[in-house]
Structures are given as C-alpha cells and as structure tokens.
Amino acid sequence: MTRIAVIPGxxxxxxxxxxxxxxxxxxxxxxxxxxxxLGAARYHRTGExxxxxxxxxxxxxxxxxxxxxxxxxxxxxxxERGLLLKLRFDFDQYVNLRPSRLWPGTxxxxxDVKPGEIDLVVVREGxxxxxxxxxxxxxxxxxxxxxxxxxxxxxxxxERVIRDAFQRALRRDRRHVTCVHKANVLSHAGDLWRRxxxxxxxxxxxxxxxxxxxxxxxxxxxxxxxxFDVIVTDNLFGDILTDIAAAVTGGIxxxxxxxxxxxxxxxxxxxxxxxxxxxxxxxxxxxxVAAILSTSMLLEHLGHGEAATAVGRAVADELAGRTPxxxxxxxxxxxxxxxxxxxxxx
Ligand code: NAD
Ligand code: IPM
Ligand code: MN
Numbered sequence: 001m002t003r004i005a006v007i008p009g010x011x012x013x014x015x016x017x018x019x020x021x022x023x024x025x026x027x028x029x030x031x032x033x034x035x036x037x038l039g040a041a042r043y044h045r046t047g048e049x050x051x052x053x054x055x056x057x058x059x060x061x062x063x064x065x066x067x068x069x070x071x072x073x074x075x076x077x078x079x080e081r082g083l084l085l086k087l088r089f090d091f092d093q094y095v096n097l098r099p100s101r102l103w104p105g106t107x108x109x110x111x112d113v114k115p116g117e118i119d120l121v122v123v124r125e126g127x128x129x130x131x132x133x134x135x136x137x138x139x140x141x142x143x144x145x146x147x148x149x150x151x152x153x154x155x156x157x158x159e160r161v162i163r164d165a166f167q168r169a170l171r172r173d174r175r176h177v178t179c180v181h182k183a184n185v186l187s188h189a190g191d192l193w194r195r196x197x198x199x200x201x202x203x204x205x206x207x208x209x210x211x212x213x214x215x216x217x218x219x220x221x222x223x224x225x226x227x228f229d230v231i232v233t234d235n236l237f238g239d240i241l242t243d244i245a246a247a248v249t250g251g252i253x254x255x256x257x258x259x260x261x262x263x264x265x266x267x268x269x270x271x272x273x274x275x276x277x278x279x280x281x282x283x284x285x286x287x288x289v290a291a292i293l294s295t296s297m298l299l300e301h302l303g304h305g306e307a308a309t310a311v312g313r314a315v316a317d318e319l320a321g322r323t324p325x326x327x328x329x330x331x332x333x334x335x336x337x338x339x340x341x342x343x344x345x346x
Contacts, residue, residue, distance in 0.1 A: 002031040002302060005061040005267070010039040010079070011276025012286035012330075013067025019288035019334025020065060020295045023314075026342040027299060027307040034061070038083055040071035049082035055090065063298050064269035067291065068276040088126050091266035093259035094157065095164050096126035096235075097297070098242040098273060100225075105320035106250035113226060118249055120228040121172075123165040124238025126259055128157045129189075131235045153189040153234070158196045164262060165232035166204040176229040177201070178210045180217040180237055193234065214241070221245055242273055253287030254319075256294040258301060270298040284330050289315055292337055307345065314340035 006021065008014040021033065036058065042048055058064060064087070069079045087093070102108050102118040133150030162179070169177045179197040183190030194211065201209045212220065214237045220227065221244045233241060246255035255273035272290030280286055293315055299308035314337045322328075 002028060002063075002304075003061045004031055004033045004298070005058045005064045006033050006035045007038050007058075007064060007066040007069075007083075008035065009067040009069040009083075009276065010041075010071045011068060011278050011281035012274075013039070013069065013276050015067075015281070015284065015286050015330050016272060016288040016291035017065065017067040019330060019337075020291040022334045022338040023292050023311055023341055024065070024295050024299075026338050027295070027311050027345065028304060033065075039069050039079060040074050043074055043079065049079060050086055055087075058087070059091070059266055061267050063267050063302055065291075065295060065298060066269055066271040068272065068274060070276045072278050085131060087269055088259050089132065091259075091261055091269065092127060092263070093261045093266075093268055094125065094127045094161055095258075095260040095262055096124035096238060097258040097260050098122040098124060098238070098245070098255065099297075100242070100245040100249040100255065102249045103254070103316060103319045105316075105322055106254070107324040108248055108250050110222070110225070110248055113248070117226045118228075120225065120245065121168065121230055122238055122242050122245060123161060123168065123230060123232045124242065125157065125161045125233070125235050127235075128152050128154060129235030151186070151189050151234075151236075153192050155192065155196065158192055159200060162193075162196050162200045162232050163203075165230050166200055166207055169207045169230045170204065172229060174229040175206055176208045176210070178212055178217070178228060178231045180212050180214050180231055180233040180241065182214050182237070183211075184213055189234070197232070217241060218244055222248060225249075246273055250319075251287075252290070254289045254293070256290050256292075256297055258294065258297040260301065268298075268301055270294040270301070285327060286330050287328060288330050288334050289318070289337075292334070307341075310341050310344040311337070313344055314338075 008017040099121040104115040130151045133152035135149040138146040169175050181190045181193045246252045252274040257273050259269040261268050296308045296311035
C-alpha cells in the first residue's frame with residue numbers, strides 16, 4: 001500500500017492541501033495518508049519545529065505532500081529552515097523540479113505568447129549553494145556590523161544535478177539544456193558549474209546546450225520564455241527564476257514542484273512553489289491548482305502514471321473553463337477537479 005505523509009503547514013498551505021487530498025483520494029484509492037501538524041501552530045504550542053521521532057516516521061513513507069510553511073507570527077526562517085529545508089537536505093532531495101507550462105485557457109501576462117508555447121522545466125539544485133553554506137555575523141547591531149553568507153558547491157552535488165537535467169532533456173522533444181549561473185562574477189562556484197556542465201554535456205551528444213548568466217536568463221524568461229526547454233541552475237538562482245517562470249505562465253497559484261530524491265534513499269516531497277500567502281489566508285480564495293499539480297507529480301514519481309495523467313487532464317479542463325479575472329473558490333476548484341479525475345479514471 002502507498003503511504004503518503006501529508007504536511008499541510010501554515011496559511012493557505014492547509015487550504016490547498018485539503019483540495020489536493022480530495023484529488024488524491026479519487027486518483028489513488030486505497031492509499032494511506034498520515035497528516036503531520038507541523039508548522040506555526042505546533043511551534044507556538046510546544047516549541048517544536050520537526051522532532052527527530054516525527055522526521056523518522058515521515059522517512060518511512062513513500063512520499064511527502066506539503067502545503068507551505070512560514071507565518072508572520074514566527075521569526076523569518078525558523079520554520080522555513082527548521083522544517084522545509086531540513087527535510088530537503090536530510091532526505092537528499094537534490095533535484096528540485098519545477099515545470100512551467102502556459103496552459104490552454106490561461107491568460108499569461110505576455111501579449112505575444114500563446115498557450116502551449118511555453119513548456120520548460122527548471123532543475124534547481126536542492127541541497128547546496130547559499131542555502132547550505134556557513135555564515136556568520138560580527139558586531140551585530142553596531143555600525144561595524146559584518147554579515148557573511150557562503151555558497152557551498154561540491155563537484156559531487158553539482159555534477160549529479162546537471163546529469164539529472166540532461167537525462168530529463170533526453171526524454172523531452174527539444175532536448176535542450178540551458179545552464180544558468182553567474183560565472184562572470186562568482187568565479188569559484190561559477191567556474192565549477194561551467195566545467196561540470198561542459199563535462200556532463202559531452203556524455204549527451206544528442207542534447208544541445210547553452211550557458212546564460214542569471215541576470216540575462218531572468219530577462220529572457222520574460223522576453224522569450226518559449227525558447228527554454230530544461231534549465232539547470234543552483235539553489236538560489238532556481239528559487240528566483242521559478243517565481244518568474246510561474247508569473248509568465250499564469251501565476252504562482254499554478255506552479256507545482258517536486259523535491260526529488262532520484263535514488264529513492266528517502267521519500268521525495270511534492271509541494272506548490274508558492275508559500276503560505278498570509279495576505280489571502282483564511283478567505284477560501286487560494287488557487288489549489290499548484291498543490292493539485294504537485295500531487296500529479298507525486299503520482300508520476302511513484303509510478304502511478306495513469307492517475308498522474310488523469311489529474312493533469314482534469315486540471316487542463318479546469319483551466320480551459322476559466323474566465324480571466326474571475327474570482328475562484330478554493331474548495332469549488334478542488335471539487336471540480338476531483339470529480340473530473342474520477343470520471344476520467346472511472
Ligand atoms: P507567497 O508565495 O506565500 O505569496 C506571494 C504572493 O502570491 C501573495 O500575494 C499571495 O497571495 C500570492 N499567492 C501565493 N499562492 C497563491 C495561490 N495558491 N493562489 C493565489 N494567490 C497566491 O510568498 P511570500 O509572501 O513571499 O511568503 C509568505 C510565507 O511563505 C513566508 O513565510 C515564506 O517564507 C513562506 N514560503 C514558504 C514556501 C514553502 O513552504 N514552500 C514557499 C515560499 C514562501
Ligand atoms: C520555495 C521557497 C523556499 C526556498 C523558502 C521558503 C525556504 O521560497 O520553495 O521556493 O527558498 O526554497
Ligand atoms: Mn521560492
């Protein structure tokens with residue numbers, strides 16, 4: 001039996017996960033889901049962020065479905081680092097997979113780009129970079145204050161995520177990989193990334209390649225997003241570029257992701273790209289599509305291809321039927337998509 005650990009988290013995380021679970025219930029009947037009440041409420045109640053025993057229990061599942069963590073009542077980073085990043089690091093989820101498509105029916109902000117024309121995936125490194133390096137501060141609060149933040153890049157970590165991006169490119173139509181970094185300024189990490197990219201590229205003669213500095217890549221994602229196929233990049237650049245990619249493909253409410261451990265040595269985690277959105281939390285207006293599409297990625301990862309495809313089709317139908325600018329009710333979207341999935345699998 002498939003065992004899924006569910007972490008709804010904070011803010012709209014809990015709202016969108018309720019809808020994702022409706023869809024999961026019909027897409028994969030008979031799975032066992034265990035909910036973990038990690039996040040701001042538990043932190044305030046008990047002071048715990050991610051107790052070791054809970055982490056071990058989660059580790060025993062086939063996959064994790066997460067909503068979002070982070071809350072204005074908790075100092076920034078406490079939950080994000082102590083829960084979300086800890087799971088990504090400890091479970092070696094080194095491929096942070098973030099696809100972006102301009103779905104039919106979706107009105108993106110770019111006037112000259114038509115649905116179907118954007119179909120890219122960012123393979124964001126998930127366990128290293130500025131997220132994992134040492135840092136420190138001196139003379140805190142004084143005019144002489146110093147703060148440092150180090151980017152940690154290993155050959156092992158860089159090479160393995162780049163190789164994963166090439167393997168993914170081989171399974172796609174255009175077979176093109178763009179490596180994004182900032183080698184003109186970050187001479188150590190940038191140099192390692194460029195050399196690893198060139199070496200791995202030589203193993204994949206059927207894949208075409210390109211290198212872009214991150215500032216230019218950010219611009220091209222807005223001026224000609226159609227040209228991208230697979231983008232491989234470091235942790236922080238990938239974080240920023242995937243919000244841009246989401247924005248040009250109909251918004252953050254549609255952007256799904258998977259923090260994947262390709263070796264299956266620990267569970268992979270599937271979550272929307274967005275956060276807990278305190279500005280709209282509790283109003284029932286958050287779009288659950290990103291969480292539902294993340295559930296489709298979870299199903300695909302666990303080998304339930306037919307169920308994954310049905311969820312993708314149901315979302316496509318949902319989006320095709322939308323009127324631009326119309327306000328949506330979170331639970332109505334979940335009900336419609338779940339009903340369509342059950343029809344498709346019926
Ligand atoms: P955010 O993604 O929560 O919100 C940014 C904007 O997008 C807001 O205006 C919000 O209303 C809107 N938005 C987000 N998801 C939406 C949805 N499904 N439907 C409609 N609108 C949506 O980013 P933020 O405001 O920078 O961060 C809020 C909190 O979430 C912070 O604590 C941050 O650390 C955390 N965060 C967590 C994750 C995660 O758990 N994976 C990701 C990003 C941010
Ligand atoms: C994301 C988020 C996280 C990240 C934060 C909340 C730690 O922005 O998943 O994109 O930076 O990876
Ligand atoms: Mn982000």
